[in-house]
Amino acid sequence: MIMEYVWAFVIGGAICVVGQLLIDLTKLTPARILTTYVVTGVVLGALGWYQPLIDLAGGGATVPLTGFGNLLAKGVRESVDQYGIIGAFMGGFTNAAVGIAAAIVFGLLTALAFKSSGSKINE
Amino acid sequence: MNISNQEYGELAKRRSPATPMYKTLPMAFVVGGLICCLGEGLLNMYGALGLSDETAGAWTSVTLIFLSALLTGLKLYDRIAQHAGAGTLVPITGFANSVVSPALEFKSEGFVLGLGAKMFVIAGPVIVYGISASVLYGIIYYLITLFQR
Amino acid sequence: MAVCEGKTFKFNNASIISFASVVGKVESDGPYGDEFDEVVEDNKGGAETWEQAEAQLQSKAFKHALSKANLTPEKTDLIFAGDLLNQCTGSSYGLKEFYIPFLGIYGACSTFAEALLLAGAMVNAGYVDNCGAVTSSHFSSAERQFRFPLNYGGVRTPTAQWTATAAGAAIVAPASKPPYIRAATVGKIQDMGISDLNNMGAAMAGAAYDTLSRHFKHMGTHPESYDLIITGDLGEVGSELLYDLFKRDGIALQKWHKDCGLMLYDREKQDVHAGGSGCGCSASMMCGHFLKRVQSGDLKRILYSATGALMSPTMVQQGGNIPGISHAVEICFN
Numbered sequence: 001m002i003m004e005y006v007w008a009f010v011i012g013g014a015i016c017v018v019g020q021l022l023i024d025l026t027k028l029t030p031a032r033i034l035t036t037y038v039v040t041g042v043v044l045g046a047l048g049w050y051q052p053l054i055d056l057a058g059g060g061a062t063v064p065l066t067g068f069g070n071l072l073a074k075g076v077r078e079s080v081d082q083y084g085i086i087g088a089f090m091g092g093f094t095n096a097a098v099g100i101a102a103a104i105v106f107g108l109l110t111a112l113a114f115k116s117s118g119s120k121i122n123e
Numbered sequence: 124m125n126i127s128n129q130e131y132g133e134l135a136k137r138r139s140p141a142t143p144m145y146k147t148l149p150m151a152f153v154v155g156g157l158i159c160c161l162g163e164g165l166l167n168m169y170g171a172l173g174l175s176d177e178t179a180g181a182w183t184s185v186t187l188i189f190l191s192a193l194l195t196g197l198k199l200y201d202r203i204a205q206h207a208g209a210g211t212l213v214p215i216t217g218f219a220n221s222v223v224s225p226a227l228e229f230k231s232e233g234f235v236l237g238l239g240a241k242m243f244v245i246a247g248p249v250i251v252y253g254i255s256a257s258v259l260y261g262i263i264y265y266l267i268t269l270f271q272r
Numbered sequence: 273m274a275v276c277e278g279k280t281f282k283f284n285n286a287s288i289i290s291f292a293s294v295v296g297k298v299e300s301d302g303p304y305g306d307e308f309d310e311v312v313e314d315n316k317g318g319a320e321t322w323e324q325a326e327a328q329l330q331s332k333a334f335k336h337a338l339s340k341a342n343l344t345p346e347k348t349d350l351i352f353a354g355d356l357l358n359q360c361t362g363s364s365y366g367l368k369e370f371y372i373p374f375l376g377i378y379g380a381c382s383t384f385a386e387a388l389l390l391a392g393a394m395v396n397a398g399y400v401d402n403c404g405a406v407t408s409s410h411f412s413s414a415e416r417q418f419r420f421p422l423n424y425g426g427v428r429t430p431t432a433q434w435t436a437t438a439a440g441a442a443i444v445a446p447a448s449k450p451p452y453i454r455a456a457t458v459g460k461i462q463d464m465g466i467s468d469l470n471n472m473g474a475a476m477a478g479a480a481y482d483t484l485s486r487h488f489k490h491m492g493t494h495p496e497s498y499d500l501i502i503t504g505d506l507g508e509v510g511s512e513l514l515y516d517l518f519k520r521d522g523i524a525l526q527k528w529h530k531d532c533g534l535m536l537y538d539r540e541k542q543d544v545h546a547g548g549s550g551c552g553c554s555a556s557m558m559c560g561h562f563l564k565r566v567q568s569g570d571l572k573r574i575l576y577s578a579t580g581a582l583m584s585p586t587m588v589q590q591g592g593n594i595p596g597i598s599h600a601v602e603i604c605f606n
Contacts (some may be wrong), residue, residue: 057162062162102185203425
């Protein structure tokens with residue numbers, strides 16, 4: 001039980017450290033890093049290399065955006081199995097649906113409920 | 124100017140302080156790790172409620188995205204992010220923040236052309252290239268299964 | 273190839289008869305916080321949007337300057353004004369209520385020097401009896417135009433600068449009292465090959481070096497001829513680079529140099545990274561601090577060289593560099 005959280009912490013933290021290295025050393029912008037992560041997740045998922053990480057770390061592998069990419073790959077695989085080639089166009093959005101819909105709806109609600117704020121320092 | 128751009132570039136590089144990685148890397152590790160632990164805890168909680176793995180995973184995503192949206196609205200997410208760097212950028216909460224913050228910011232230009240149109244100004248490429256990569260994989264996967272039959 | 277030397281304009285009939293500054297909350301917490309005429313507490317000042325808030329900064333600063341000069345809008349002949357926003361939004365919306373002949377200008381963060389220089393020239397030439405010079409910048413409106421939404425958790429690199437929420441306004445009229453505008457040198461567009469959006473100081477330092485050097489040469493002066501040499505917002509990186517460039521000529525500029533970007537904030541306590549920036553940064557420091565000191569005779573002769581990064585987000589995305597520019601204005605007690 002404890003070990004499962006230790007692994008989630010260590011693997012999740014390590015995935016974030018890779019992102020931090022990209023920020024500090026390459027000056028990649030945030031949008032590029034997010035994109036890189038999702039595409040990497042799709043590739044790792046396609047190669048079947050991401051599932052072992054999820055088995056080990058659980059949330060440590062599914063919460064970072066690579067996990068989102070893996071989810072897209074998984075969705076596509078399942079829908080191709082079920083519907084053939086057209087499944088390639090279905091599975092990604094099917095599995096991404098929850099994340100995207102939640103982000104849209106909560107984004108809309110947040111924008112309605114709050115105002116954008118000013119400075120990030122000592123306000 | 125009596126200095127070449129190349130020479131100046133080297134000078135500029137020397138004068139530009141590097142990011143203090145002894146601070147940024149541990150912060151990213153700890154905050155990112157904690158967010159993942161929160162995800163793990165939510166997964167277990169929803170699992171304990173009798174939900175299937177997949178449904179529990181979906182609820183976990185929704186919960187994390189909700190929390191991120193709330194913290195963004197309360198102006199806390201960007202403040203934590205100033206210290207956490209990639210620790211708050213890379214998790215799904217960072218994706219949510221990248222959708223929620225432009226919605227909030229560009230509301231002043233109207234609900235359609237502001238909030239609606241600008242919502243994916245940062246996260247758009249993530250979806251474009253994520254989905255495109257998955258479609259490409261789907262086609263390759265289909266061809267492979269074709270040969271295996 | 274022969275290089276254009278440009279000209280240094282000498283003025284004998286231009287005084288800055290009044291000046292005023294308005295800043296935001298963060299700036300008022302800085303080391304010079306109590307020198308500004310007005311502080312907009314919540315950074316929005318009751319406006320609906322950040323752009324409106326910036327426009328109000330300009331109108332407030334200009335109103336203060338007018339009242340200090342005992343002038344009314346009807347008796348004001350001309351304004352030069354600018355800011356960082358597309359279409360000079362802050363200036364045109366902030367100053368429309370005054371209904372004064374208006375010329376909008378853009379020189380990025382160097383705009384206040386550009387405005388002073390032009391105002392000085394118009395007054396000195398006798399075309400107008402008085403002329404306003406107003407510029408502003410606002411952290412939030414700049415951030416949302418040039419970078420990310422305010423509440424997005426993108427990280428700033430150590431070389432990044434903080435756009436000041438501030439405005440400065442000055443009224444120039446024929447010579448009557450100090451501070452006098454004595455000379456000015458127009459900057460050249462300097463492309464130093466810098467393309468990092470988060471390192472504007474490096475993009476601008478070359479321009480400051482070029483303009484200052486030409487000004488010294490044309491005036492027959494040296495850095496020691498001045499009490500202070502003030503740059504706009506080179507920040508930490510740009511200031512160091514400026515010293516490097518002058519060191520190659522055997523000049524230790526740091527002895528006379530002050531940078532408004534390094535002064536506006538308390539960099540120990542306020543996390544502004546490499547320093548402040550924006551059209552309002554040097555405008556508020558000049559109008560809030562330095563011009564007062566020249567007026568009182570505490571400073572006899574200063575050289576103010578505001579620096580601007582002529583950055584186009586579109587060009588940078590297309591792989592272009594960030595050219596810099598710097599205009600110098602010499603201001604004296606006598």
